[in-house]
Amino acid sequence: MNLEELSGLPPGAVSHFQQEGIESLYPPQAEAVEAGATEGENLVAAVPTASGKTMIATLAMLSAVERGGKALYIVPLRALASEKKAEFDAFESFGVTTGVTTGNYESTDDWLATKDVIVATSEKVDSLVRNGADWLTDLTCVVSDEVHLIDDRNRGPTLEVTLAKLRRLNPALQVVALSATVGNADEIADWLDAELVHSDWRPIDLRMGVHYGNALEFDDGSTREVPVEGSEKQEAALVRDILQEGGSSLVFVNSRRNAEAAARRLGGVSRRELTDEERTELADLADEIREDSDTETSRDLADCVERGSAFHHAGLSSTQRSLVEDAFRDRLLKVISATPTLAAGVNTPARRVIVRDWRRFDPSAGGMAPLDVLEVHQMMGRAGRPGLDPYGEAVLLANSHDDREELFDRYVWADPEAVRSKLAAEPALRTHVLATIASGFARTREGLLEFLEATLYASQSSEAGRLERVTDEVLAYLERNDFVARSGGGSESDQDTGAFTAAADLAESTDEDLEATSLGHTVSRLYLDPMSAAEIVHGLEGADERPTALGLYQLVSRTPDMYELYLRSGEDEKFGELFYEREAELLGDPPSEYEDHRFEDWLAALKTGKLLADWAAEDDEEALTERYKIGPGDLRGKVDTAEWLLGAAESLAREIDSEWTVAVREARARVEHGVSEELLELVSVRGVGRKRARQLYAAGIEEPADLRTVDKGVVLGVLKGEKTAETILENAGREDPSMDGVEPIEPDGTVATGGSSGGDGDGGSSTTTTDDADDNQSSLGDF
DNA sequence: CGTGAATACACCGGTAACCCAGTTC
DNA sequence: ACCGGTGTATTCACG
Numbered sequence: 001m002n003l004e005e006l007s008g009l010p011p012g013a014v015s016h017f018q019q020e021g022i023e024s025l026y027p028p029q030a031e032a033v034e035a036g037a038t039e040g041e042n043l044v045a046a047v048p049t050a051s052g053k054t055m056i057a058t059l060a061m062l063s064a065v066e067r068g069g070k071a072l073y074i075v076p077l078r079a080l081a082s083e084k085k086a087e088f089d090a091f092e093s094f095g096v097t098t099g100v101t102t103g104n105y106e107s108t109d110d111w112l113a114t115k116d117v118i119v120a121t122s123e124k125v126d127s128l129v130r131n132g133a134d135w136l137t138d139l140t141c142v143v144s145d146e147v148h149l150i151d152d153r154n155r156g157p158t159l160e161v162t163l164a165k166l167r168r169l170n171p172a173l174q175v176v177a178l179s180a181t182v183g184n185a186d187e188i189a190d191w192l193d194a195e196l197v198h199s200d201w202r203p204i205d206l207r208m209g210v211h212y213g214n215a216l217e218f219d220d221g222s223t224r225e226v227p228v229e230g231s232e233k234q235e236a237a238l239v240r241d242i243l244q245e246g247g248s249s250l251v252f253v254n255s256r257r258n259a260e261a262a263a264r265r266l267g268g269v270s271r272r273e274l275t276d277e278e279r280t281e282l283a284d285l286a287d288e289i290r291e292d293s294d295t296e297t298s299r300d301l302a303d304c305v306e307r308g309s310a311f312h313h314a315g316l317s318s319t320q321r322s323l324v325e326d327a328f329r330d331r332l333l334k335v336i337s338a339t340p341t342l343a344a345g346v347n348t349p350a351r352r353v354i355v356r357d358w359r360r361f362d363p364s365a366g367g368m369a370p371l372d373v374l375e376v377h378q379m380m381g382r383a384g385r386p387g388l389d390p391y392g393e394a395v396l397l398a399n400s401h402d403d404r405e406e407l408f409d410r411y412v413w414a415d416p417e418a419v420r421s422k423l424a425a426e427p428a429l430r431t432h433v434l435a436t437i438a439s440g441f442a443r444t445r446e447g448l449l450e451f452l453e454a455t456l457y458a459s460q461s462s463e464a465g466r467l468e469r470v471t472d473e474v475l476a477y478l479e480r481n482d483f484v485a486r487s488g489g490g491s492e493s494d495q496d497t498g499a500f501t502a503a504a505d506l507a508e509s510t511d512e513d514l515e516a517t518s519l520g521h522t523v524s525r526l527y528l529d530p531m532s533a534a535e536i537v538h539g540l541e542g543a544d545e546r547p548t549a550l551g552l553y554q555l556v557s558r559t560p561d562m563y564e565l566y567l568r569s570g571e572d573e574k575f576g577e578l579f580y581e582r583e584a585e586l587l588g589d590p591p592s593e594y595e596d597h598r599f600e601d602w603l604a605a606l607k608t609g610k611l612l613a614d615w616a617a618e619d620d621e622e623a624l625t626e627r628y629k630i631g632p633g634d635l636r637g638k639v640d641t642a643e644w645l646l647g648a649a650e651s652l653a654r655e656i657d658s659e660w661t662v663a664v665r666e667a668r669a670r671v672e673h674g675v676s677e678e679l680l681e682l683v684s685v686r687g688v689g690r691k692r693a694r695q696l697y698a699a700g701i702e703e704p705a706d707l708r709t710v711d712k713g714v715v716l717g718v719l720k721g722e723k724t725a726e727t728i729l730e731n732a733g734r735e736d737p738s739m740d741g742v743e744p745i746e747p748d749g750t751v752a753t754g755g756s757s758g759g760d761g762d763g764g765s766s767t768t769t770t771d772d773a774d775d776n777q778s779s780l781g782d783f
Numbered sequence: 784c785g786t787g788a789a790t791a792c793a794c795c796g797g798t799a800a801c802c803c804a805g806t807t808c
Numbered sequence: 809a810c811c812g813g814t815g816t817a818t819t820c821a822c823g
Contacts, residue, residue, distance in 0.1 A: 123803050254799075258798090260812095261813085313800090344800080359809070368810065525805070527804065644803060644804075
């Protein structure tokens with residue numbers, strides 16, 4: 001279908017696409033248009049990755065906007081939100097505006113109300129619904145990207161419930177669901193009352209194959225000699241083979257350690273194919289990575305990058321991840337070995353994708369369990385760079401003849417699994433039942449069940465009554481913890497907040513009104529798992545003395561909203577000791593030591609809490625990543641989550657009139673900035689992070705007011721760079737921030753003569769060399 | 784024949800990832 | 809279940 005045949009788009013849209021080199025629609029896109037994508041029809045598009053799904057969504061959204069409406073694009077990852085936003089920003093050339101909102105982007109509702117297209121994560125949308133954002137009712141089109149994630153145990157139910165709520169809010173809403181090819185796209189379409197566009201068409205051909213011995217055999221019957229030389233591994237041979245033709249590769253492995261080891265080895269392959277120019281560019285990139293954070297992980301990564309290879313996993317900082325992704329997309333990096341993060345994340349296509357590990361450790365399976373077909377297909381779908389490769393190759397590695405057969409059967413010929421709703425799991429329902437009641441979507445048990453009838457779960461459920469049963473259990477739990485009350489009847493809850501496991505004492509009465517208590521409303525709005533809230537409330541209520549930071553950190557670390565560190569061998573002893581030393585500080589009731597599982601969890605939370613406490617005691621990144629055997633990205637993640645949970649804890653403390661609100665706020669501020677109590681004032685000045693604050697403090701500057709009055713030489717002596725010092729003084733509100741002619745006074749009191757870096761007078765450049773060292777002071781605080 | 788380096792082998796430890804708040808004096 | 813890292817045994821090149 002030719003672009004010009006399209007109607008209903010904003011004027012200028014078609015020529016915009018033509019300028020981008022798009023002349024006609026791909027077959028699935030044309031099918032989508034025929035199915036009514038541009039006319040407000042509901043649509044499920046189950047098509048392979050990288051076959052132009054976004055364009056289908058774009059056509060629907062733009063036509064909705066042209067009809068005077070407003071569109072929402074739901075993504076599963078923050079990184080994807082930024083990626084889509086950047087893509088949609090181009091619509092501005094014909095007057096369509098885009099906004100993003102995710103947990104880390106601050107944005108106010110009213111600002112979003114003015115945008116035509118809004119990009120958000122599913123959790124953010126859920127949260128917006130809970131908080132009753134007005135503009136949600138203005139929506140006329142919602143796109144759900146990667147809708148097959150409904151299958152995900154943790155996050156799937158959120159997406160499912162959110163879609164159901166959006167549709168209930170606005171029955172005329174057009175729903176466009178984009179999915180990978182899955183086993184039961186028709187069921188999803190039924191659920192959404194949507195037309196189904198199902199296609200295996202790809203703009204670039206994808207060849208799937210298995211490598212065994214010295215041969216690579218493809219699904220179309222063709223073979224290719226890829227000999228394994230000497231002691232090298234299969235993946236090295238495959239990477240070398242394609243690199244000699246100028247193609248990059250992506251290697252998927254099943255653990256971080258494997259990713260790092262593979263990248264190290266593959267660097268030996270890629271380094272041989274680099275031009276001098278690439279070598280210098282890679283050296284620069286390596287420096288950027290080292291500057292971003294000074295940790296062993298960073299150094300290892302930088303060493304690989306210098307040789308044209310990289311590893312990629314969630315232990316990397318987000319900056320490092322983007323650096324690697326961008327350099328790979330720019331063809332500077334020749335190979336990435338990655339954990340599955342990369343398959344789900346931003347677009348990083350490669351000529352050849354190698355799925356080395358197709359089994360993953362899964363304790364519940366008692367060992368290694370094979371990956372889902374869907375997951376492997378997602379990885380393989382990364383093969384083939386549009387415009388660069390004639391076709392993409394996806395290769396599985398076999399180490400025996402039997403393996404070879406199995407891989408063909410299991411992954412090459414196999415159809416992906418069906419998507420199954422996970423809504424009836426108790427943890428998921430706990431949070432969504434409360435939210436549904438709190439935000440007024442349901443006011444009675446019947447209303448609640450009726451609402452749940454509108455979910456995919458209900459349309460799939462074979463086990464009648466299961467949802468109802470779990471719902472009752474969850475309601476009982478919510479009532480017991482004073483999040484929900486039944487009005488009319490005796491609504492006094494039994495106050496046994498200590499019982500965190502739902503007993504089966506179900507509520508018999510059926511026709512009373514359900515209502516969220518004030519506490520329940522708060523919990524729902526704060527986006528907390530009710531169980532987390534109960535744990536926090538209980539911990540705070542039980543505190544007789546002012547809780548310490550460690551106590552609060554351990555408390556939030558043991559909630560289900562914190563993904564805690566686990567104990568390594570020997571650490572149970574180490575943290576057992578810490579537990580006995582600091583037991584008095586911990587909040588709530590510790591489980592008995594004989595309850596193995598629960599005690600271990602408690603210690604694991606203590607470990608996580610201690611990590612946060614160490615961070616707030618100003619230990620540096622290098623020491624922490626080393627001590628806890630984690631990457632910079634993990635540290636950042638924990639700090640982030642703790643910040644959020646302690647913020648929520650502060651609201652809860654206010655809600656229950658706890659006397660420890662201030663203690664919670666302080667603990668939160670300390671973890672946010674990574675500083676001791678005494679530096680809290682200083683870090684409130686913009687440009688002052690944990691390191692600079694400590695240095696200023698050591699020089700006698702204890703609060704922002706001191707920055708306004710102290711001898712400027714002292715500030716310069718501490719902060720080195722003149723520009724830095726000026727900016728900070730300005731941010732502190734000093735009248736005369738200029739550093740012109742100021743001589744630095746070193747912390748030891750001596751007046752440094754301007755000669756320390758060459759003695760070229762007191763011009764602005766004399767201190768630039770020391771600036772770099774100072775810059776990474778904010779490496780973590782700045783994200 | 785002795786030294787140090789390269790290779791071979793056995794054993795042990797450890798195992799992916801994601802999202803998220805409303806408000807105040 | 810399996811990989812990579814580590815520590816130790818074995819082999820080999822060479823003076």
